Structure formats: C-alpha cells, structure tokens
C-alpha cells in the first residue's frame with residue numbers, strides 16, 4: 001500500500017465515524033453555512049502574484065515542519081502579506097491539522113480559505129462549508145469521474161470554488177468538467193513524494209483556458225514562479241517554504257515583495 005492508499009483507507013473510517021456522530025442537519029445549522037463564499041479563482045485572476053499560502057504543521061514526506069504555530073496569527077500574517085488565499089490542512093493523522101484550524105483562520109481573515117483535505121464524501125463538503133471554507137480541493141488520483149462530478153456540483157451549489165488536483169495526463173482527461181474552477185498540478189507525486197516542477201510545465205498546455213491554472217508544491221523561490229507564469233499559471237500554492245520559518249506571514253510578505261518588485 002502506498003501512503004496515499006493508506007490515507008484514503010483511514011479517511012473512509014474517519015468519515016464513517018463522524019457521520020454517526022454528527023447529523024448533516026447540524027452542519028447546515030452552522031451560522032457559517034449561510035455565509036457567501038469568496039472566490040479564490042477570481043482573486044487569482046485579478047492578482048499579479050497569485051500566491052496561495054498554506055498552513056501545514058507536518059506531512060508524511062517531511063514529518064515536522066512547524067509544530068508551534070498559531071493558525072489565527074498565521075492567517076492574519078498571510079493576509080497582510082497580500083496572498084490571494086490560504087490553504088488550511090484539516091487532516092489530523094498525517095498533517096496535524098483540524099477543522100478547528102479552519103474555523104480559527106476564518107475567524108481571523110476574510111480572504112478565500114481552501115479546506116485542504118482528502119475529500120471522498122459529500123459529508124466533508126458540508127463540513128467544509130459549515131467551518132468557513134470558500135474552496136474545496138478534489139484529488140483526481142483518489143476519485144472517479146462520478147465522484148468528482150457529485151462533490152464539485154455540491155460545492156458549487158453552496159457557492160464554493162473547486163480546485164481539482166492532478167498529477168498526470170490521465171487524471172486530467174478523466175476529470176475535466178464545467179463544475180471545476182481551478183486546475184491544480186501537484187508537482188509532488190503523492191505516492192512517491194518525488195517533486196518536479198516539470199510536471200506543471202508539461203501538463204500546462206493540456207489544460208483548457210476556461211480553468212485557472214494552479215501549480216502546487218515544491219515552490220521555494222520567485223524564479224520558479226516567473227518560469228511557471230510563462231506556462232500560463234496564475235496560482236502558486238506554497239506551504240513548507242513559509243511554514244518552516246518562525247514567522248510564516250513575514251516569510252510570505254518578503255516573498256511577495258520580491259515577486260512584485
């Protein structure tokens with residue numbers, strides 16, 4: 001079993017348990033459920049820099065990145081830095097995140113928030129909305145076309161944006177549909193952890209122009225972004241490069257200043 005298979009097997013158990021404990025009516029009763037979501041894809045289109053900054057404490061590939069963060073402070077720091085949106089990991093077991101992190105970020109900022117999670121069930125889309133997310137992530141490597149359609153259409157009906165993540169041509173081809181807003185190419189292979197920006201470069205011309213192109217993972221300098229912009233990318237998801245510092249907001253601020261110079 002590769003790590004992605006393991007994560008998904010655990011996720012099925014976690015979601016099944018949660019569904020026994022929390023009725024969907026409870027999620028729908030959240031005051032955040034009525035909130036109109038902010039569009040990340042619009043923010044990216046209007047931005048010159050297109051940074052989406054992530055809150056990530058640890059990961060299966062890096063173990064500890066930053067265990068003593070205050071997610072509200074990180075969110076405020078990212079917003080001050082001028083990022084287009086923030087990605088908040090909510091998986092507990094492998095990434096040390098939580099839905100509480102998402103809510104704490106929501107309480108601190110207005111900018112678009114992405115729930116970074118392994119989505120396999122409509123329940124998790126309702127959960128995302130109820131905890132203040134504006135955007136959901138769908139990972140093509142673990143979903144079939146029908147699941148992508150059901151989950152993305154539910155998100156759209158709740159006014160959320162959808163970021164669909166692919167790693168190769170086959171995943172891209174099976175996934176294209178109008179209920180997606182952004183196509184993210186993950187430079188990290190979630191099965192082997194190998195990282196190469198060439199993945200974004202080679203898939204770029206296969207992504208139709210109706211979708212905002214996002215390059216994800218392994219981005220650590222502005223040269224990489226300037227290079228990827230030539231391939232049509234408008235969004236850049238950066239986690240570790242900011243989170244490994246003691247002040248992620250400041251790291252994002254310095255980075256964006258240089259990029260915008």
Ligand SMILES: O=P(O)(O)OC[C@@H](O)[C@@H](O)c1c[nH]c2ccccc12
Nearest residue numbers: 186216217218219237238239240241
């Ligand atoms: O820390 P990095 O290399 O800058 O990567 C951020 C983000 O792209 C990465 O965390 C990620 C991309 N897709 C995912 C899917 C699940 C969990 C995590 C991810």
